[in-house]
Amino acid sequence: MAQKPVQDKSKEKEKNPNAYEFIEVESKIKNFWEKEKIYSTDISKLNKNTYSIDTPPPTVSGKMHIGHSFSYSQQDFIARYRRMKQGVFYPWGTDDNGLPTERLIEKTKNVKSKDMTRSEFIKLCLKTLKEITPDFVEDWKKLGISADYDNAYSTIDDNSRKLSQKSFIELFKKGLVYNKEFPTIWCPECQTAIAQAELEDKEHPSLFSTLRFKIAKTNDDLLIATTRPELLPACVAVFVNPKDKRYKNIVGKKAKVPLFDIEVPILTDESADIEKGTGVLMICSYGDRFDADAINRHKITPRIVLNPNGTLNQHAGKYQGMKIKEARKQILFDLKEEDLITEQKQITHVVNVHDKCGTEIEFIPTKQWFIKVLDKKKELIKQGQKINWHPEFMKKRYENWVEGLEWDWSISRDRHFGVSIPAWHCEKCNEIIIAEEKELPIDPMQKEKKCPRCKSVAKPEEKVLDTWATSSLTPQIASSLIKNKITIPYSLRPQAHDIIRTWAFYTITKSYLHENKTPWNNTMISGFVTLGGEKMSKSKGNVIQPQTVLESYGSDALRFWAAGSKLGEDLDYQEKDLVTGKKFITKIWNATNFVFMNLEKYTPKKVKLEKMDELLINKLNSLVKNTTEYFEDYEYSKARSEIEKFFWHDFADNYVEIVKNRVYNSSGQKKESAQFTLYNSLNTIIKLLAPIMPFITEEIYQKYFKKNEKVKSIHICEWPQAEKTKDKEESNKHFDLICEILSRVRQEKTKAQKSMKAEIILTLEKKEKEAIEYVLEDFKAVTCSTEIKEGKFRVEFI
RNA sequence: GGGCUCAUAGUCUAGUGGCAAAACCGCUCGUUUACACCGAGCAGUCCGCGGUUCGAUCCCGCGUGAGCCCACCA
Numbered sequence: 122m123a124q125k126p127v128q129d130k131s132k133e134k135e136k137n138p139n140a141y142e143f144i145e146v147e148s149k150i151k152n153f154w155e156k157e158k159i160y161s162t163d164i165s166k167l168n169k170n171t172y173s174i175d176t177p178p179p180t181v182s183g184k185m186h187i188g189h190s191f192s193y194s195q196q197d198f199i200a201r202y203r204r205m206k207q208g209v210f211y212p213w214g215t216d217d218n219g220l221p222t223e224r225l226i227e228k229t230k231n232v233k234s235k236d237m238t239r240s241e242f243i244k245l246c247l248k249t250l251k252e253i254t255p256d257f258v259e260d261w262k263k264l265g266i267s268a269d270y271d272n273a274y275s276t277i278d279d280n281s282r283k284l285s286q287k288s289f290i291e292l293f294k295k296g297l298v299y300n301k302e303f304p305t306i307w308c309p310e311c312q313t314a315i316a317q318a319e320l321e322d323k324e325h326p327s328l329f330s331t332l333r334f335k336i337a338k339t340n341d342d343l344l345i346a347t348t349r350p351e352l353l354p355a356c357v358a359v360f361v362n363p364k365d366k367r368y369k370n371i372v373g374k375k376a377k378v379p380l381f382d383i384e385v386p387i388l389t390d391e392s393a394d395i396e397k398g399t400g401v402l403m404i405c406s407y408g409d410r411f412d413a414d415a416i417n418r419h420k421i422t423p424r425i426v427l428n429p430n431g432t433l434n435q436h437a438g439k440y441q442g443m444k445i446k447e448a449r450k451q452i453l454f455d456l457k458e459e460d461l462i463t464e465q466k467q468i469t470h471v472v473n474v475h476d477k478c479g480t481e482i483e484f485i486p487t488k489q490w491f492i493k494v495l496d497k498k499k500e501l502i503k504q505g506q507k508i509n510w511h512p513e514f515m516k517k518r519y520e521n522w523v524e525g526l527e528w529d530w531s532i533s534r535d536r537h538f539g540v541s542i543p544a545w546h547c548e549k550c551n552e553i554i555i556a557e558e559k560e561l562p563i564d565p566m567q568k569e570k571k572c573p574r575c576k577s578v579a580k581p582e583e584k585v586l587d588t589w590a591t592s593s594l595t596p597q598i599a600s601s602l603i604k605n606k607i608t609i610p611y612s613l614r615p616q617a618h619d620i621i622r623t624w625a626f627y628t629i630t631k632s633y634l635h636e637n638k639t640p641w642n643n644t645m646i647s648g649f650v651t652l653g654g655e656k657m658s659k660s661k662g663n664v665i666q667p668q669t670v671l672e673s674y675g676s677d678a679l680r681f682w683a684a685g686s687k688l689g690e691d692l693d694y695q696e697k698d699l700v701t702g703k704k705f706i707t708k709i710w711n712a713t714n715f716v717f718m719n720l721e722k723y724t725p726k727k728v729k730l731e732k733m734d735e736l737l738i739n740k741l742n743s744l745v746k747n748t749t750e751y752f753e754d755y756e757y758s759k760a761r762s763e764i765e766k767f768f769w770h771d772f773a774d775n776y777v778e779i780v781k782n783r784v785y786n787s788s789g790q791k792k793e794s795a796q797f798t799l800y801n802s803l804n805t806i807i808k809l810l811a812p813i814m815p816f817i818t819e820e821i822y823q824k825y826f827k828k829n830e831k832v833k834s835i836h837i838c839e840w841p842q843a844e845k846t847k848d849k850e851e852s853n854k855h856f857d858l859i860c861e862i863l864s865r866v867r868q869e870k871t872k873a874q875k876s877m878k879a880e881i882i883l884t885l886e887k888k889e890k891e892a893i894e895y896v897l898e899d900f901k902a903v904t905c906s907t908e909i910k911e912g913k914f915r916v917e918f919i
Numbered sequence: 920g921g922g923c924u925c926a927u928a929g930u931c932u933a934g935u936g937g938c939a940a941a942a943c944c945g946c947u948c949g950u951u952u953a954c955a956c957c958g959a960g961c962a963g964u965c966c967g968c969g970g971u972u973c974g975a976u977c978c979c980g981c982g983u984g985a986g987c988c989c990a991c992c993a
Binding site: 139140141322329331345346347348349360393394397398399400401402403408409470471472473512514515517518520521522524525527618619621622648649651654655656685686687689690691692693695696697698700701703704705706707708710711712713714715716717718719758759761762765766769773774777778781785864867868870871872874875876877878 | 921922923924925930931932933934940941942943944947948949950952953954956957958959960985986987988989990991992993
């Protein structure tokens with residue numbers, strides 16, 4: 122016998138040979154899955170019954186963040202369950218097209234896309250993506266996301282570009298795409314048109330100044346309040362409300378714009394609010410969308426002062442060339458010098474900014490491409506209603522968004538990196554020439570086209586498609602990887618709720634416009650991760666990195682945490698939840714050690730079961746039934762908590778304790794019945810748990826169960842089936858009663874400050890005593906009762 | 920201003936038309952043939968007010984508070 126080093130107990134604990142080393146195990150298991158291609162799609166096995174998932178392709182624009190790890194875990198629970206149940210198509214892709222990727226490249230390579238030629242920049246993007254994508258994807262693999270990485274798409278690869286351009290051409294031919302000059306939402310930082318869905322609110326401090334306009338001829342003051350004095354040179358009219366008595370006598374006259382030698386008409390318009398500011402509204406081209414509407418309505422000629430790069434043009438006179446903010450400051454200074462400001466106050470107001478860069482947006486008339494959606498709101502809502510939303514209330518968010526649409530879908534971007542718009546324009550005939558399908562993917566800048574009418578060389582379209590114009594085709598792109606063996610509607614679209622208005626909406630739109638189908642039958646919408654109740658964001662500095670969490674707790678623990686909140690609910694990140702997960706994993710590991718310690722040389726075989734064992738198996742059957750139903754309903758959190766409860770309390774705390782005596786001290790059928798039950802119930806438990814904690818369950822499976830089960834991986838084993846048993850409810854009540862009495866006995870021992878092993882004489886009510894009779898030996902052993910009497914409940918210590 | 924969601928132990932979350940549950944924390948004990956990363960025990964006006972009901976934490980209405988989305992933002 123080895124001598125125990127008594128003094129150094131702590132070190133001994135660290136070296137516990139049976140401890141579960143999650144870092145080693147998880148990395149080993151991950152490699153095993155990759156090597157054995159456990160999650161690779163076998164095209165020949167895809168069929169009607171295959172559960173197909175329109176996996177979100179994460180944007181290659183940094184690292185996996187905690188929100189990703191949360192929502193991808195949740196979708197992976199469902200994917201893994203379905204894989205065991207019926208087989209899945211769970212493709213993988215990355216979204217590396219368009220502005221987010223461009224911005225990433227600009228940042229990491231310290232370049233400006235607009236300063237480079239298009240082809241140079243694209244080359245740099247593709248090269249950089251090649252470098253960074255494998256590392257980027259690695260985080261998802263470490264998390265145990267079981268998508269098919271071997272057969273992945275990128276939204277900028279040739280195939281995706283081809284499909285995206287094909288979609289553009291089809292919609293153009295259907296008359297659903299149009300090209301129009303229009304004051305559109307413009308980001309002066311990114312220098313591109315953007316879509317309504319890319320707007321975000323931001324609070325900004327601002328100066329609210331009341332300016333002295335003059336009435337022409339009379340030279341009377343006309344006071345107008347504004348936060349945007351730099352738009353004075355763009356002022357084309359002033360509005361007063363027709364009901365506003367104060368200004369009745371000036372309607373129809375002209376107003377003189379301060380600092381600028383411009384006279385503009387004074388018009389009546391309902392949109393002028395009597396209560397706001399001075400009641401006089403200046404109309405600029407363009408301050409906001411309502412300016413654009415108003416100018417249109419009154420047929421006023423706009424005077425554009427902003428260049429696409431956010432500087433002022435020649436109409437701004439001496440302010441030409443200044444950036445918006447600079448001009449604002451200078452104009453305010455000059456106004457003050459000439460005593461043209463009557464009042465000024467500091468306010469904070471909410472402005473629209475571009476979600477990618479936080480820059481305040483402007484309205485600049487440019488020629489852009491649009492997909493018609495405004496005339497189809499009703500149909501698009503109807504399409505949304507055909508989909509099962511999990512949770513249901515997320516459907517409402519979709520409907521609200523569609524109802525609130527104000528613009529057609531703006532799909533062109535004045536950028537370099539993206540899917541090119543496959544069009545040419547003959548400036549003579551005003552003819553649009555569209556690429557042919559066999560030419561796709563195509564870059565019009567690299568290919569000369571002649572106008573079919575006048576035969577002159579047409580101008581290639583320089584703009585690219587918005588990244589959503591491509592990612593809205595992820596079902597079709599994924600299908601093309603598997604010879605279209607799976608087509609829409611897919612079974613499931615998982616995603617988070619922030620992109621209902623973009624990804625979900627645009628995908629529904631495209632599938633409707635192209636095929637008049639919904640893209641999926643179900644969608645599961647994940648919530649967000651918060652920290653102390655607040656949304657995590659880099660600017661607040663309250664970001665938790667999943668990579669750090671993975672290092673200290675492991676994937677299974679992180680996933681266990683992600684399974685803790687119900688679908689659609691936000692979850693507050695708390696480290697203690699990771700601790701809980703890790704403890705649970707340890708518990709499983711230790712319980713497994715116990716089971717197999719007692720199953721040496723055991724081969725599973727049917728035996729006549731002892732009553733206690735039968736009760737446990739019945740209870741387990743109920744667990745299988747419930748867990749299955751929960752997973753069917755996307756209620757992974759209920760599945761988690763029920764499995765957890767069963768495993769820890771029914772199985773480990775109670776059953777294992779009860780059965781110990783029989784395992785240690787008996788032989789023959791009594792022992793075999795216990796062994797059979799331990800083996801089978803643990804096997805079932807780890808299978809039920811496999812979708813949520815794929816690593817430890819695989820490790821246990823490989824180590825102990827594989828040799829009898831013969832399937833390569835637990836994750837492609839068949840999902841456990843609940844056996845039909847008679848009187849299940851009765852049996853479960855019986856089981857619970859036994860546990861409840863046991864618990865009361867333990868309570869008494871605790872109260873008396875006695876050991877659990879203290880021997881007792883137990884007195885039970887008649888009914889309870891009868892219940893115990895069936896499992897008498899086991900029960901006496903676990904409670905250390907020497908005798909069980911009938912009467913009022915009592916525990917006597919010997 | 921409109922829509923949606925949430926409100927349960929000190930904290931964070933489950934859950935249910937009829938004894939309200941787990942985890943973390945704290946306290947009191949126990950324990951060494953799986954596990955001290957253990958076992959047993961101790962915690963709540965289930966936001967307020969009305970209604971439906973034999974019975975409401977749960978269903979309905981109103982209110983309060985928080986979050987998210989949208990709109991407004993001279």
